[in-house]
Amino acid sequence: MYVAVKGGEKAIANAHRWLDEERRGPVKIKALSIDQIKGQMSLAVSRVMAEGSLYDPELAALAIKQSQGDLIEAIFLIRAYRTTLPRFGTSLPIDTDSMQCKRRISATFKDIPGGQILGPTFDYTHRLLNFKLLADGEVMEAVNQSPEPSSMPHILELLNNDGLIQQEKATSERPHDLTREPLTLPADRAVRLQALTRGDEGFLLGLGYSTQRGYARNHAFVGELRIGFVEVEMTIPELGFSIVIGRIEISECETVNQFQGSKTEPAQFTRGYGLVFGQQERKSIAMALVDRALRWKELGEDNLGAAAQDEEFVLYHCDNIQATGFVEHIKLPHYVDFQSELELVRKLRHDAAELEKASE
Amino acid sequence: MSNDYNFAYLDEQTKRMIRRGLLKSIAIPGYQVPFASREMPMPYGWGTGGVQVTSACLVPEDKIKVIDQGADDTTNAVSIRQFFEKTAKVETTTHTEKASLIQTRHRIPEHDLDENQILVYQVPIPEPLRFLEPRESETRKMHALTEYGLMHVKLYEDIAHHGHIATSYAYPVKVEGRYVMDPSPIPKFDNPKMSMCPALQLFGAGREQRLYAIPPYCEVISLDFEDHPFTRLKANAECELCSANNSYLDEVIIDDEGNRMFVCSDTHYCEARQADGHRGKRNRLDQEGYDATHI
Numbered sequence: 001m002y003v004a005v006k007g008g009e010k011a012i013a014n015a016h017r018w019l020d021e022e023r024r025g026p027v028k029i030k031a032l033s034i035d036q037i038k039g040q041m042s043l044a045v046s047r048v049m050a051e052g053s054l055y056d057p058e059l060a061a062l063a064i065k066q067s068q069g070d071l072i073e074a075i076f077l078i079r080a081y082r083t084t085l086p087r088f089g090t091s092l093p094i095d096t097d098s099m100q101c102k103r104r105i106s107a108t109f110k111d112i113p114g115g116q117i118l119g120p121t122f123d124y125t126h127r128l129l130n131f132k133l134l135a136d137g138e139v140m141e142a143v144n145q146s147p148e149p150s151s152m153p154h155i156l157e158l159l160n161n162d163g164l165i166q167q168e169k170a171t172s173e174r175p176h177d178l179t180r181e182p183l184t185l186p187a188d189r190a191v192r193l194q195a196l197t198r199g200d201e202g203f204l205l206g207l208g209y210s211t212q213r214g215y216a217r218n219h220a221f222v223g224e225l226r227i228g229f230v231e232v233e234m235t236i237p238e239l240g241f242s243i244v245i246g247r248i249e250i251s252e253c254e255t256v257n258q259f260q261g262s263k264t265e266p267a268q269f270t271r272g273y274g275l276v277f278g279q280q281e282r283k284s285i286a287m288a289l290v291d292r293a294l295r296w297k298e299l300g301e302d303n304l305g306a307a308a309q310d311e312e313f314v315l316y317h318c319d320n321i322q323a324t325g326f327v328e329h330i331k332l333p334h335y336v337d338f339q340s341e342l343e344l345v346r347k348l349r350h351d352a353a354e355l356e357k358a359s360e
Numbered sequence: 361m362s363n364d365y366n367f368a369y370l371d372e373q374t375k376r377m378i379r380r381g382l383l384k385s386i387a388i389p390g391y392q393v394p395f396a397s398r399e400m401p402m403p404y405g406w407g408t409g410g411v412q413v414t415s416a417c418l419v420p421e422d423k424i425k426v427i428d429q430g431a432d433d434t435t436n437a438v439s440i441r442q443f444f445e446k447t448a449k450v451e452t453t454t455h456t457e458k459a460s461l462i463q464t465r466h467r468i469p470e471h472d473l474d475e476n477q478i479l480v481y482q483v484p485i486p487e488p489l490r491f492l493e494p495r496e497s498e499t500r501k502m503h504a505l506t507e508y509g510l511m512h513v514k515l516y517e518d519i520a521h522h523g524h525i526a527t528s529y530a531y532p533v534k535v536e537g538r539y540v541m542d543p544s545p546i547p548k549f550d551n552p553k554m555s556m557c558p559a560l561q562l563f564g565a566g567r568e569q570r571l572y573a574i575p576p577y578c579e580v581i582s583l584d585f586e587d588h589p590f591t592r593l594k595a596n597a598e599c600e601l602c603s604a605n606n607s608y609l610d611e612v613i614i615d616d617e618g619n620r621m622f623v624c625s626d627t628h629y630c631e632a633r634q635a636d637g638h639r640g641k642r643n644r645l646d647q648e649g650y651d652a653t654h655i
Contacts, residue, residue, distance in 0.1 A: 008438040080401040084365065182394035182569040185497050312495055322567045325404030329484070332406065332436055335610055336429045336466045336625055340528035340547040342611065343593050348522050 023068045037061035046249070046278025047071055051320060052078030053179065053198045054085075055248050055277050072200075072320050079321055083179075092233045092242055096252050096275075097154060101228040103281075106155045108221050108256055114152035119227065121281075155224040156254050156271060165256065165269040166299070185312055192294055192315065193287075197276055199318030201283045207308045207318075208289035216293045216306035220272060223256035227279050251276045253284035257292055262300035270299060290314060368415040368448040374398055378416035378571070382562060385573040390535030391503070392486050397569040407440055408566030410463050410482035414444065417461060417478055417562070423451045425459035430467035430608065430625035437465070454628050466529075468550040470607045470629040473559035475576060481544045483565035486572060488532040488542040508540050511583065519588055528593055533580050540583070541572060548582065549592045549608045555580040597622040600640040602633035 024031065038045055038061040048060040052075045060078060067073035103119025106112050159165040175190040178198075183191070196204060211218060229249050235242040253274040261267035272292025274284035293308035295301075307313055317323060366372065381395040400408040418424070424444055428437035432454040440463060441452050453459050456471040465482040473479060489499045492510045502508070511532060518526040525531075531548035535541050543551060544563060554561060554574055561574040574580060584590040598605040600621045607629055609622040621642060624630035634643070 008433045008435045009442070012435060012438060012442075076403070079399040083399040084371070086371075179396075179399075181396050184394065312497060316496070321399065322404045325406060325408075326484070326567055327405075328403065329405030332465075333429045333434050334466070334545075336547055336608070337529040337545050339595065339609070339611055339625075340549070340593060343595055344524075344526060344528040347593075348524065348526070351523055 023066070032065055034058060034061045034065060037064050043279060044069075044071060046276075046280050047201060047283075048074045048078055050277040050280055050283065051075045051198055051200065052082065054078050054082045072324050076321050076324070089234060091245070092235065094230045094232060094248075094250070096226070096230055096250070097152070099152070099226055099228040099230045099250075099252070101152060101226050103228070104152060104224070104226040106222070106224045108223050109155060112155055112224075113158075114150050152226070154254065156256060156269075159223075159256070159269060163268075165271060166259070166265065168271075183315060185315075186297075187311060187315060189291075189295070189298075192311065193273065193275070193291060195315045195318055196274075196287045196290055199287075200320035200323065201280070201286070203318050203320065203323075204283060204286040204290055207293075207314065208286035210306065211289050211293045211308045216296070216304045216309045218257050218292055220255040220257045220289055220292060222285060223254045223271065225251070225253045225281060225284065227251045227281065249278050251278065251280045251284040253281075253288045255285070255288040255292060259299065264300040270295070365447055367420070368418045368444065368450075369401075370398065370412065370415045375416040378412055381571045382413065382416065382573065385562070385571045386560070386575050388539075389575055389578050390533075390539030390541040390572060392570040392572045394569055395571050397566045400566065402439070402443070404567035405484060406436060407463070407465060407482040409564030409568075409570075410465070410480050410566075411440060411443065411564075412566060413480045413562050413564035413571065414461060414463050415448075417480070418444070418448050418450060420448070420450060422448075422460045423453050423458060425453050425456065425462045425628075426464075427462065427467060427469070427626075427628075428465040429610075430469070431627040433627065454631075456626075456628050466545050466547075467608070467625060468546055468553045470604075470624070470626045471632075473557060475558040477559040479557075479559050479561045481546075481561065481563045483542070483544045483563050483568075483570070485530075486542055486563065486565040486568050486570040488530075488540050503539060506538070511540060515583060515585070519585070525584070525588065525590075531590075532583050534583060535574055535580050536578050541574075541580075543580075547593065547608055548590075549594045551580070551582045551590070552592065595622050598640065599624045599630060599633075600642040602630045602638045602643070603640040604630070604633055604638070 038057050041061070041064065044064055045057050045060045048063055048071060049055050049057065052060065052063070059081065060074070063074035063077040064071070066077060101117055101119070103121060104114070104117045106116065156165055160167070175194075176188070178191060178194045183195070187195070227249070229247045231244045232246050232248055233242040234245050255272040257270045257272065259265070259268055259270040270292065272288035274287030274291065276284045276287065290308050293306070294311055294314060296303055296309050303309055370378075378395060381393045385391065385393045397409065397412060400411055402408060402411065414424070424441070425432065426437045426441040428434040431437065444450060445452055456462065456469040460476060461478045461480065462469065463480040463482065468479065487496070487499050489502055489511060492514055493499050493502065502510070515525050518524065527548065529547045530542055530545040531551055533541050533543050533551060533554065543554060556577050556579065557574070558576050560576055563572045582590040595609045595611060597609060599607060599609060601623050604624055607624045607626060610625045611620050611622055613619070614621050
């Protein structure tokens with residue numbers, strides 16, 4: 001006997017209660033606090049802030065807690081919240097030269113003014129499970145040493161002084177805002193970088209990797225990678241001057257790429273650029289690789305047909321909130337379309353069978 | 361929730377931006393207008409375009425109906441209806457003729473619409489040429505130049521291979537003799553209802569950031585060839601609950617032997633017919649212990 005599916009409302013409400021229970025896990029175990037997530041899962045918090053395009057560690061931690069650790073879901077929560085926020089104005093461009101670096105390395109020069117700082121990195125850790133952490137093992141405190149005050153100029157600027165690296169063009173135009181205006185193509189570099197910095201880490205990682213393996217190969221060195229805090233300044237119209245409104249942690253990567261010159265440009269080095277909220281080294285490097293690959297037209301290089309060179313392909317597919325929504329939407333009811341396909345397939349099979357009968 | 365958010369969720373500036381886009385789309389029937397789609401609190405691909413259009417059109421006096429696959433009680437329809445109940449506190453209804461605004465996914469109601477109604481479609485891929493040409497930069501050019509040869513070749517190839525045009529839903533149409541338009545994934549059975557429809561038809565694609573429209577009483581023609589005219593397609597059966605033989609039918613598997621029954625996809629249409637005393641073969645009054653009149 002056919003029983004019509006009804007009661008969608010009740011089913012949804014019950015499903016959400018069940019979800020809430022699963023999220024909480026066994027109640028005998030203490031619930032995670034936002035401070036714990038913020039303090040001990042800070043790299044996850046970084047990712048949620050970056051791809052959610054909202055710098056707020058507390059809300060990012062809340063989103064991680066609410067989403068049971070599903071980071072794309074957490075990013076989604078942040079994005080949906082972000083859209084509802086009023087916009088007061090625009091900050092001045094941040095000055096990464098004056099970053100308080102906790103990590104700063106260059107792969108192109110052995111020693112650099114201001115020094116190389118390894119900082120808190122997974123690099124050179126042996127990836128051995130630390131079983132002490134199973135038993136809440138306490139950690140050794142980090143060695144403290146006050147930094148020698150020194151400026152930390154961007155390394156690639158030193159090449160720039162010699163004219164060996166291609167000049168970035170300054171533009172006075174107000175950059176297009178991806179979250180307030182629809183994407184149009186061709187997109188300028190500012191738009192591309194906006195899309196990449198909030199793009200999916202995994203997607204950019206794969207694309208960046210593909211450029212290293214020969215799909216639009218362009219060998220890159222990390223000219224400089226720096227992670228630390230910068231101040232954000234804003235000009236307040238009533239005051240007539242700018243004031244510091246806060247500090248944000250960012251990761252910045254500049255790659256330097258070999259470039260033999262083209263019809264329009266002399267032989268020189270070129271660069272790719274990655275800038276991401278929080279401590280997100282991998283993402284910033286991948287972003288710089290993809291940024292560089294997307295610049296083929298501007299530098300007069302050939303289009304090799306590689307995915308990472310294809311602006312339309314990259315920009316339309318790097319957003320994980322768009323991607324996850326559309327990929328997952330196929331689990332929604334489609335019985336109407338499916339029914340029409342069913343009728344069509346039946347009709348085609350029927351016709352084919354008739355035809356075969358006739359030819360026998 | 362309604363205290364924390366603006367009427368119908370979106371802020372007034374955003375609604376204004378969307379309305380401007382809608383006005384442009386009404387002025388150029390079938391043309392896809394880019395708009396700065398917002399991130400909604402529901403996933404892309406789940407009706408964010410339709411929800412934004414509805415939000416921009418709603419006024420407190422509206423009575424709204426939400427359907428998915430023709431039904432008012434499918435989970436996503438329920439979810440979207442609840443969203444507007446919460447954020448706009450508007451009255452909701454399942455009655456097609458009583459609704460002032462109907463948001464739909466994949467169907468056009470069976471009941472004729474009138475001049476006081478707006479039909480809002482949720483659109484996944486607004487570009488009818490997308491599966492022939494993946495690049496937006498190319499397809500925009502093709503529309504600008506009315507260069508629809510590729511589409512006709514595709515339809516022709518279908519006929520050459522299968523003897524029929526092998527598109528059964530999202531069947532392309534031409535609006536007012538100009539733009540080829542994707543009608544959203546409605547079954548092609550519904551296509552003729554779009555033409556000369558007294559209601560305003562609005563289409564919203566959130567993820568793809570596009571709006572388009574069919575103003576009232578526009579000519580909408582399903583693409584075809586003289587010797588292969590467009591035909592509607594539905595299951596060759598009648599509804600087993602209300603005996604309708606002119607409505608679009610869902611095929612429902614009813615037991616583990618794979619037996620099926622056909623039933624109207626438009627739940628309100630089916631209910632209304634049953635209330636009028638129409639009975640299908642599985643729903644005769646003499647059948648004991650079976651009461652499907654509440655479907």
